[in-house]
Amino acid sequence: MxxxxxxxxxxxxxxxxxxxxxxxxxxxxxxxxxxxxxxxxxxxxxxxxxxxxxxxxxxxxxxxxxxxxxxxxxxxxxxxxxxxxxxxxxxxxxxxxxxxxxxxxxxxxxxxxxxxxxxxxxxxxxxxxxxxxxxxxxxxxxxxxxxxxxxxxxxxxxxxxxxxxxxxxxxxxxxxxxxxxxxxxxxxxxxxxxxISLRITRPIQELVRTAKQISDGNLQVAPPQMSAHSEFRILAESFDHMQENLRLLIQTEKESLEKDRLVKELELEVLQNQINPHFLFNSLNVLSKLALIEGAEKTSDLTVSMSNLLRYNLRKLDQPVPLRDEVEHAKEYFVIQQARFRERIRFVTEIDEAGLDVLVPVLTLQPLIENVFVHAIEGMEEGAVIKLAVSCHGDETWVAISDNGAGMNEQIRESLLHYDREEPVRKESGYGGQGHSTGLGTRNVFRRLELFYDKKDMVDIQSEPGKGTTVLIRIPAAGKGDGYVSPINRGR
CATH class of the missing domain: 1.20.1440.210 (de novo design (two linked rop proteins))
Structure with a gap:
C-alpha cells in the first residue's frame, strides 16, 4: 500500500x-x-x-x-x-x-x-x-x-x-x-x-546518503531499494539514471580533455615553429629605421604602419579601447592596403571628434574594413571608395563604414545580421571575390559588440547587388566604462 x-x-x-x-x-x-x-x-x-x-x-x-x-x-x-x-x-x-x-x-x-x-x-x-x-x-x-x-x-x-x-x-x-x-x-x-514519518523520512535519508556519496565521487554506489508501490521508487530510479548519465558524461569529458590535450600539444609544437610576434615587431622597427637611413621614405612609412598594426593586434582582446584608437588603427590598416591597391582605392573619413571618446571592443573597425577589401572592391580596377563616418545622434554615436563595391543580396545581408547562427555565409553572385567565404569576422565583431554593451540590434546593413554596402553601428554614447569583452576568436 x-x-x-x-x-x-x-x-x-x-x-x-x-x-x-x-x-x-x-x-x-x-x-x-x-x-x-x-x-x-x-x-x-x-x-x-x-x-x-x-x-x-x-x-x-x-x-x-x-x-x-x-x-x-x-x-x-x-x-x-x-x-x-x-x-x-x-x-x-x-x-x-x-x-x-x-x-x-x-x-x-x-x-x-x-x-x-x-x-x-x-x-x-x-x-x-x-x-x-x-x-x-x-x-x-x-x-x-x-x-x-x-x-x-x-x-x-x-x-x-x-x-x-x-x-x-x-x-x-x-x-x-x-x-x-x-x-x-x-x-x-x-x-x-x-x-508514517518513518515511511517518508527513511527513504529520503537513504536518498540523501546516496546523494552525498555521489557528490563525494562514488558513482558506483547502489541506489536505495524501494517498494514497488512506493512514491519514492520513481525518485530512486531517477537517481540511478542520474548516476548512469554522470558516468557517461565523465567518460565523455575525459575523452574530450584527452583530445584537447593532444590539440594543445600540437598547437605548442606549431607555435614553437612560428616567428615570435615581438621579435617580428622589433625587426620591423629596425627595417623602418634602415629604410629611412637609405632614403626610402615610403618604405619606411609602410614599415612603421605595419609595425603599429602588429603592435595594436598584440593587445588583449578582453580590454575596451576608445573609438579614437580604433579609427587610428583603421587608418594605419588602410595605409598598408593602399600600398597594394595604390590609386585604385580612396579612403574618405568624416569624423565628429565629440564621438571618439566612447569605449568599444578592441579590433572592431579593422575586420569590417578588411571585409570591404576582400569582398567588395578587390575586383574593381578603379574608382573604389571606402568611407568611414563617425557622428553623434542624441545619446548614441553612429559609426558607418560604406563602400561602392559589389554589394550583397538580401539572403547574405540577413545572414550577417543574424550572427547567432553557426553556419557561414557562402559566396553569392555580386558579393566577394573568387575563393573567399564571408561572414565569420563580421559576425565576430557584431557578437562582441552585443556582449560588450549587453544590447541587441546595434547593427544595420544596407546593401544591394552592384550598389555598394553600408554597415551602421549605433554605439551608446555613455560607453560602458569597465565593461568586459569575451576574448572570442576573431577568425575570418
Whole structure:
C-alpha cells in the first residue's frame, strides 16, 4: 500500500471513531435530559395546579366579602388559568403507575371547578348563606387536590429514580469508554504518525546518503531499494539514471580533455615553429629605421604602419579601447592596403571628434574594413571608395563604414545580421571575390559588440547587388566604462 492510500484510510477511520464515541455520549446525555424534562414538566404542572386551586379559593373568598365586579374579574382570570392548566394536564402522557391517579386528579379538578361555579351561582341568589355548602365542599376538594398532587409527585420521583440511576450508570460507562477511546486514539495517532514519518523520512535519508556519496565521487554506489508501490521508487530510479548519465558524461569529458590535450600539444609544437610576434615587431622597427637611413621614405612609412598594426593586434582582446584608437588603427590598416591597391582605392573619413571618446571592443573597425577589401572592391580596377563616418545622434554615436563595391543580396545581408547562427555565409553572385567565404569576422565583431554593451540590434546593413554596402553601428554614447569583452576568436 502506498503512502497516499494509507493516509486516505487511516485518517478517515480515526475521524469516524472519534465522532462515533462523541455521538454516543451526546445521545446518552440527550436521553437523560429529555426524560428529566418530561418528569420535571409534570411535577411543575402538579405544583402549579395545586397552587392555582388555592388561589381560586382565596379569590372566591375575596368576592364573597366584597361582592364587587373587580373581585369577580380577578376570580374569573384565575379560573381561566386553572382551566388552561387542566388542559395541559390532559395533554400530558402519564406513566403507567400513575395513570389511575392522574385520571382521578383530573376528575377532582373538574369537580372543584363545578363547585366554584355553584358558589358563584349561589352568590347571585337572594338566599343568605346559600353558598356555604358549596364553599365547604370546594375547600374539601381543594385539600384532596393538594394531597393528590403530593402523591403524584412522589410517584413520579419514585418511578424515575431507578431509571435515572441506570442512565447515570450507562453514562458513567460511556464516559469511561470515551476516555479509553481517547487514550487509544492518542496512542494510535502517535504510533501511526511515527510509522508514517518513518515511511517518508527513511527513504529520503537513504536518498540523501546516496546523494552525498555521489557528490563525494562514488558513482558506483547502489541506489536505495524501494517498494514497488512506493512514491519514492520513481525518485530512486531517477537517481540511478542520474548516476548512469554522470558516468557517461565523465567518460565523455575525459575523452574530450584527452583530445584537447593532444590539440594543445600540437598547437605548442606549431607555435614553437612560428616567428615570435615581438621579435617580428622589433625587426620591423629596425627595417623602418634602415629604410629611412637609405632614403626610402615610403618604405619606411609602410614599415612603421605595419609595425603599429602588429603592435595594436598584440593587445588583449578582453580590454575596451576608445573609438579614437580604433579609427587610428583603421587608418594605419588602410595605409598598408593602399600600398597594394595604390590609386585604385580612396579612403574618405568624416569624423565628429565629440564621438571618439566612447569605449568599444578592441579590433572592431579593422575586420569590417578588411571585409570591404576582400569582398567588395578587390575586383574593381578603379574608382573604389571606402568611407568611414563617425557622428553623434542624441545619446548614441553612429559609426558607418560604406563602400561602392559589389554589394550583397538580401539572403547574405540577413545572414550577417543574424550572427547567432553557426553556419557561414557562402559566396553569392555580386558579393566577394573568387575563393573567399564571408561572414565569420563580421559576425565576430557584431557578437562582441552585443556582449560588450549587453544590447541587441546595434547593427544595420544596407546593401544591394552592384550598389555598394553600408554597415551602421549605433554605439551608446555613455560607453560602458569597465565593461568586459569575451576574448572570442576573431577568425575570418
Amino acid at each position: 502506498n503512502m497516499r492510500k494509507m493516509l486516505f484510510i487511516v485518517i478517515p477511520l480515526l475521524f469516524i471513531l472519534n465522532n462515533a464515541v462523541s455521538f454516543f455520549i451526546f445521545q446518552s446525555g440527550r436521553t437523560v435530559q429529555q426524560s428529566y424534562n418530561m418528569m420535571l414538566d409534570r411535577v411543575l404542572l402538579y405544583k402549579q395546579i395545586e397552587e392555582k386551586t388555592r388561589d381560586n379559593l382565596r379569590a372566591i373568598n375575596v368576592y364573597i366579602m366584597d361582592r364587587d365586579n373587580s373581585s369577580l374579574g380577578t376570580y374569573q382570570t384565575k379560573s381561566d388559568e386553572l382551566k388552561e392548566l387542566r388542559s395541559s394536564l390532559s395533554a400530558q402522557t402519564a406513566i403507567s403507575s400513575t395513570e389511575l391517579m392522574v385520571r382521578s386528579y383530573r376528575h377532582m379538578l373538574d369537580t372543584f371547578m363545578l363547585q366554584e361555579a355553584d358558589i358563584i351561582k349561589a352568590l347571585s341568589s337572594r338566599t343568605p348563606l346559600a353558598y356555604a355548602a358549596s364553599y365547604g365542599e370546594a375547600e374539601t376538594t381543594a385539600s384532596f387536590i393538594q394531597e393528590e398532587a403530593y402523591q403524584l409527585i412522589d410517584q413520579e420521583l419514585s418511578y424515575y429514580q431507578p431509571f435515572y440511576r441506570k442512565i447515570f450508570v450507562q453514562t458513567e460507562v460511556m464516559n469511561h469508554w470515551g476516555v479509553a477511546v481517547f487514550i487509544l486514539n492518542t496512542v494510535l495517532s502517535v504510533v501511526l504518525a511515527y510509522w
